Amino acid sequence: MDRRIPMDRRIPMDRRIPMDRRIPVDRRIPVDDRTGRRIVPETIRRSDRAPENRYGNRPTMKDVAARAGVGLKTVSRVVNGEPGVTPETERRVQEAIDALGFRRNDSARVLRKGRTASIGLVLEDLADPFYGPLSRAVEEVARAHGALLINGSSAEDPDREQELALALCARRVDGLVIIPAGDDHRYMEPELKAGVATVFVDRPAGKIDADCVLSDNFGGARDGVAHLIAHGHRRIGFVGDMPRIHTAAERLRGYRAAMEDAGIPVEDSWMSLGVTDPERVRRAAEEMLSGPSPVTAIFAGNNRVTVTVIRVLAEQSRPVALVGFDDIELADLLQPGVTVVAQDAATLGRTAAERLFRQLDGTLVTPERIELPTRLITRGSGELPPAD
Amino acid sequence: MDRRIPMDRRIPMDRRIPMDRRIPVDRRIPVDDRTGRRIVPETIRRSDRAPENRYGNRPTMKDVAARAGVGLKTVSRVVNGEPGVTPETERRVQEAIDALGFRRNDSARVLRKGRTASIGLVLEDLADPFYGPLSRAVEEVARAHGALLINGSSAEDPDREQELALALCARRVDGLVIIPAGDDHRYMEPELKAGVATVFVDRPAGKIDADCVLSDNFGGARDGVAHLIAHGHRRIGFVGDMPRIHTAAERLRGYRAAMEDAGIPVEDSWMSLGVTDPERVRRAAEEMLSGPSPVTAIFAGNNRVTVTVIRVLAEQSRPVALVGFDDIELADLLQPGVTVVAQDAATLGRTAAERLFRQLDGTLVTPERIELPTRLITRGSGELPPAD
DNA sequence: CCTGGATCTGACAACGTTGTCCAGGCTCTA
DNA sequence: TAGAGCCTGGACAACGTTGTCAGATCCAGG
Missing domain, CATH: 1.10.260.40 (lambda repressor-like DNA-binding domains)
Structure with missing residues (x-):
C-alpha cells in the first residue's frame, strides 16, 4: 500500500500532456x-x-x-x-x-490573487443516484460562498482518486471534498500542510488526520437488521460490498452486532461480500435463498445491491422480507414497498461543504469525525413475517 | 429576452468576490x-x-x-x-x-501555455438521474483526451446558465458542453468567435448557430402516442413541461402529430403544460382522469412527471394506460411494468463530448444538429386496453 | 593541446492580471 | 492666491510557469 506515495511523486506529474499535443499545429x-x-x-x-x-x-x-x-x-x-x-x-x-x-x-x-474561489469534489460515480444530490448540495454551498465547483469521478479506483485530487490541487482549488475510493490518503499530506481545506465524506480518510462526515453506517445497519429480527426473522442474509470499503465494513459490522444481540449465530452461507456486478449478486442471493438453511429475509448493503435483490425476490414463490441500505426512487410504489435504511445524501454533502468553508475562513481547526444518523423507513418489505 | 445580454456585460463580472473577503486577513x-x-x-x-x-x-x-x-x-x-x-x-x-x-x-x-486541458459542462440539475450518466459520459471522453471536467448546475435558470457558462469561459476552459436552460445564447457569441469549442446537448442553442446533439423528441413522443392509439386508445392525456423548453415543445408536437395522424381531435382538458411540481401534476392528472371526457391513457412528458403520474394511476380503480418519456429505474418491477420512450443519456453525452474535441483538433468546422433516435420499451403499462 | 560537436544547464522574457504608489488635476478653505 | 486635501489615472512590479537562446561542460579526434 505504501508504494503509492513515493510512486506518485516520481510519475511525471503531467498525464494531461496528450491534450497539449492536440493543439492545432x-x-x-x-x-x-x-x-x-x-x-x-x-x-x-x-x-x-x-x-x-x-x-x-x-x-x-x-x-x-x-x-x-x-x-x-x-x-x-x-x-x-x-x-x-x-x-x-x-x-x-x-x-x-x-x-x-x-x-x-x-x-x-x-x-495574481492567490485564491481561486473554487473547490473540488472527487466522487465515486456521478451516475450513481446517491451521489447526485450529494454533489448538488456541495455545489449549492459552494455557490453561496461564491465558489465554483469542479468535480470528477474516481470510478472507485484509488489511483484515479489520487490522480484527480492532486490534479485539482495543482489547479489550486481552495478546498477539496473527497469521497474516498482508497484507504490511504497520505498523498494529501503536503496539500493539507500547504493549507488546502479538505473534508472527506461518506467514507473516512485513511492514515491521515482529517475532517470526515459520515453516515452512521453501523447503527443504521444494526437497526435495519434488528427490525427484521423484531418481525420474527432469524435466518437473515447479508448482501454487501467489499469489506475493504469502509461503509461496507461498517454495515457488515452492524449486521453482525444485531445478530449477536439477538443471540443468533450467523452462517457463512448467509453472507455475500464484495460481489457487485448484478449477475453475480443475483446468483449469490439465489444461493442463500435455496441453501440448506435458506434465509427468510435479506439485508441489502447498498442501493445497487438492493435493486438486484428486489428483482430476485420478485421471482420467488414464497415472500422474503427485505431491508435495504440507501433509499431508492419508487421504492414506495413496488409491491410490497421497500423498507430501507435511508441516509440523507444532501445533508451529508451540505455538512461537508459547510465544514470546508469553515476551515477556509479559519473558524475550524481541529479535524473531527461527524456521524449523521440514518432513518428507517418502513414500507412493507421489511415487515413481512418469515415464511418458513 | 434581449435584455440579458447588455445587462450581463454591465453587471460586475465578479460575483465571486465574497470569496475574496474570506481570505484570512x-x-x-x-x-x-x-x-x-x-x-x-x-x-x-x-x-x-x-x-x-x-x-x-x-x-x-x-x-x-x-x-x-x-x-x-x-x-x-x-x-x-x-x-x-x-x-x-x-x-x-x-x-x-x-x-x-x-x-x-x-x-x-x-x-503561459494558453490551453487549460479542461472543458466545462453546464447542466440543468446534477440530482436529476437523467443527467448523471450524461455527465459521466462527458467526463469519460474528456478523460480520454486528457482533459479535466468542470461542471455546474443551472437549476433551470437561464441567468444562472449564462453566469456559469461565462465563468467557465473566464477560466479559459478549452470547450463547453451546455444543456441549455434558456433560449437565447447570443451571450456566447464572443466566446465562439474567440475559439471556445461549444456543443449544446439535449436542447438546441437559441439564436446562434452552434453544434447541437439532441434526442428525437418529436419522433419519440409521436411513436409513444401512436403506440397507445394502436392499442385502441382515443382519449389520451398529455402531461408535459413548459413549452418554452424545447424538448417539452417537441414532445407536445409529437403528441399532436400522432393524434392528428389518427384523426383524433385533441381536447384541451386532456393536456397539462408547464406544471412541474408533484402536487400540481397530481391534480392535473386527476382532473383529466375524472373530467367530462376522461382519458383512458396518459403520455407523460418526462421522467419526473412520469413518476408522479404512476402514483396517481396506482390509486385509480380502473386501469389506465401509460407511456412515459425517459426511462426510469425499476420501471420493469412495477405492476404493470412502465412502457417508456427511452433516450440514451450516455450516448447523448458521449456524442457531444466527442464533437467538442473534434472541434478542438480542427476536424470539425460547420455546426451541425444531430438527432439521436429514441427507443420504445414496452413493459405492460402502454399495452393496457382502454377501460371505458 | 585545441577544435568541433553534442549534451546539459540557466538567464531572461513573456503570459494577463492586480496591488502599490505616485503624479497631476481639481475643489475647498484660509 | 496659495496650500491642503481629495479624486482620478497610469507606470510598474509582482504572481509561477514555460519557450528561447546562449553559455558551460564534456568528450573524442586531430
Whole structure:
C-alpha cells in the first residue's frame, strides 16, 4: 500500500500532456521531418505561431485600454467594479469591452490573487443516484460562498482518486471534498500542510488526520437488521460490498452486532461480500435463498445491491422480507414497498461543504469525525413475517 | 429576452468576490479603522502579508531550484519529463520536490501555455438521474483526451446558465458542453468567435448557430402516442413541461402529430403544460382522469412527471394506460411494468463530448444538429386496453 | 593541446492580471 | 492666491510557469 506515495511523486506529474499535443499545429509552416523545423525563418515562426495556440487570440485588458484610450489599471478597475473611475471613463471602457468581446482571464487573476474561489469534489460515480444530490448540495454551498465547483469521478479506483485530487490541487482549488475510493490518503499530506481545506465524506480518510462526515453506517445497519429480527426473522442474509470499503465494513459490522444481540449465530452461507456486478449478486442471493438453511429475509448493503435483490425476490414463490441500505426512487410504489435504511445524501454533502468553508475562513481547526444518523423507513418489505 | 445580454456585460463580472473577503486577513497587523492601515511600516507589511493570503505559502519551482542547487528551468524540465537532464541532476531535483512537497501551479502553467486541458459542462440539475450518466459520459471522453471536467448546475435558470457558462469561459476552459436552460445564447457569441469549442446537448442553442446533439423528441413522443392509439386508445392525456423548453415543445408536437395522424381531435382538458411540481401534476392528472371526457391513457412528458403520474394511476380503480418519456429505474418491477420512450443519456453525452474535441483538433468546422433516435420499451403499462 | 560537436544547464522574457504608489488635476478653505 | 486635501489615472512590479537562446561542460579526434 505504501508504494503509492513515493510512486506518485516520481510519475511525471503531467498525464494531461496528450491534450497539449492536440493543439492545432501550425500547418502553414513546412517542417523538416528529419531534424526539426529549420525550414522557415525565425521571424515568421514567432509572429505566426504565437497567436495560434493562444486562446484563439482573445483581447486582453491591454487591448481594451488601448481602444478606450485609458490606462491598463483603469480597465481592471472597471471590470472589478472598483471605485475611483469617472462615469464617463467607465462608459468608454465598457464600450471597448463590449466591442472587443473581452472577458477577464481568471487564470491570470488566480495567479495574481492567490485564491481561486473554487473547490473540488472527487466522487465515486456521478451516475450513481446517491451521489447526485450529494454533489448538488456541495455545489449549492459552494455557490453561496461564491465558489465554483469542479468535480470528477474516481470510478472507485484509488489511483484515479489520487490522480484527480492532486490534479485539482495543482489547479489550486481552495478546498477539496473527497469521497474516498482508497484507504490511504497520505498523498494529501503536503496539500493539507500547504493549507488546502479538505473534508472527506461518506467514507473516512485513511492514515491521515482529517475532517470526515459520515453516515452512521453501523447503527443504521444494526437497526435495519434488528427490525427484521423484531418481525420474527432469524435466518437473515447479508448482501454487501467489499469489506475493504469502509461503509461496507461498517454495515457488515452492524449486521453482525444485531445478530449477536439477538443471540443468533450467523452462517457463512448467509453472507455475500464484495460481489457487485448484478449477475453475480443475483446468483449469490439465489444461493442463500435455496441453501440448506435458506434465509427468510435479506439485508441489502447498498442501493445497487438492493435493486438486484428486489428483482430476485420478485421471482420467488414464497415472500422474503427485505431491508435495504440507501433509499431508492419508487421504492414506495413496488409491491410490497421497500423498507430501507435511508441516509440523507444532501445533508451529508451540505455538512461537508459547510465544514470546508469553515476551515477556509479559519473558524475550524481541529479535524473531527461527524456521524449523521440514518432513518428507517418502513414500507412493507421489511415487515413481512418469515415464511418458513 | 434581449435584455440579458447588455445587462450581463454591465453587471460586475465578479460575483465571486465574497470569496475574496474570506481570505484570512492578517490579524497581526493592527489597523486604523478610520482611514486605512498606516500603523505599520511598509517593510513589515510587505514581507508579512504576502505569504499570508497566498496559497498557504506553497513552494515554487524557484524554491525547489534553490534547494536542489540548479536552475529554475531545470526543475521545470524534470517536472514535465522533458529530456536533457542528467539522471544525477534529476535525482537531486526530485529529492527537493519531495522534501518541499512541491506541486506545480497549473494556473501559472495555463497562463503561459494558453490551453487549460479542461472543458466545462453546464447542466440543468446534477440530482436529476437523467443527467448523471450524461455527465459521466462527458467526463469519460474528456478523460480520454486528457482533459479535466468542470461542471455546474443551472437549476433551470437561464441567468444562472449564462453566469456559469461565462465563468467557465473566464477560466479559459478549452470547450463547453451546455444543456441549455434558456433560449437565447447570443451571450456566447464572443466566446465562439474567440475559439471556445461549444456543443449544446439535449436542447438546441437559441439564436446562434452552434453544434447541437439532441434526442428525437418529436419522433419519440409521436411513436409513444401512436403506440397507445394502436392499442385502441382515443382519449389520451398529455402531461408535459413548459413549452418554452424545447424538448417539452417537441414532445407536445409529437403528441399532436400522432393524434392528428389518427384523426383524433385533441381536447384541451386532456393536456397539462408547464406544471412541474408533484402536487400540481397530481391534480392535473386527476382532473383529466375524472373530467367530462376522461382519458383512458396518459403520455407523460418526462421522467419526473412520469413518476408522479404512476402514483396517481396506482390509486385509480380502473386501469389506465401509460407511456412515459425517459426511462426510469425499476420501471420493469412495477405492476404493470412502465412502457417508456427511452433516450440514451450516455450516448447523448458521449456524442457531444466527442464533437467538442473534434472541434478542438480542427476536424470539425460547420455546426451541425444531430438527432439521436429514441427507443420504445414496452413493459405492460402502454399495452393496457382502454377501460371505458 | 585545441577544435568541433553534442549534451546539459540557466538567464531572461513573456503570459494577463492586480496591488502599490505616485503624479497631476481639481475643489475647498484660509 | 496659495496650500491642503481629495479624486482620478497610469507606470510598474509582482504572481509561477514555460519557450528561447546562449553559455558551460564534456568528450573524442586531430
